[in-house]
Amino acid sequence: MKASSFQQLKQIQQQLAEQQKLTMAREAARKEAERKASAEKNLFVRAAGAVKPLREQQRVQLAPEQPAPIPFQQQLDEQRVLREAISDEFDASTLLDVDDALSFRRPGIGIDVTGKLRKGQWTFQRELDLHGPRREDAREALPAFARGA
Numbered sequence: 001m002k003a004s005s006f007q008q009l010k011q012i013q014q015q016l017a018e019q020q021k022l023t024m025a026r027e028a029a030r031k032e033a034e035r036k037a038s039a040e041k042n043l044f045v046r047a048a049g050a051v052k053p054l055r056e057q058q059r060v061q062l063a064p065e066q067p068a069p070i071p072f073q074q075q076l077d078e079q080r081v082l083r084e085a086i087s088d089e090f091d092a093s094t095l096l097d098v099d100d101a102l103s104f105r106r107p108g109i110g111i112d113v114t115g116k117l118r119k120g121q122w123t124f125q126r127e128l129d130l131h132g133p134r135r136e137d138a139r140e141a142l143p144a145f146a147r148g149a
Helices: 002-048 072-086 111-119 135-148
Strands: none
């Protein structure tokens, strides 16, 4: 039994020796890594030369400014005002059913002419189509047509 316990002691001694070798190898590797890191740091310091660190400034991260809101209602109001300013609100249908006192005749044309025109007793000799042109063009074309008649 003593021999077997001596065998066990030898095995324990060998295991301890192996662990000590591993610990020493790890320590040597760590020291070598530190030496390399220190050498690289020293190389950088020598390459950079004498430097002075920047002062730390207190900075605030600002959020970007939000764009100004678009005033849609104001734009709609302005468009409506422009439309009303352009339009003279002339309604030509009011001129269809007028009496003789309100209708216009060029000097030299008899009263019966407008009556016959309204009743459809005369045929058309010329006509003016106002469906295609714009309002301003039509307003210019109508008096020119009337002058040429």
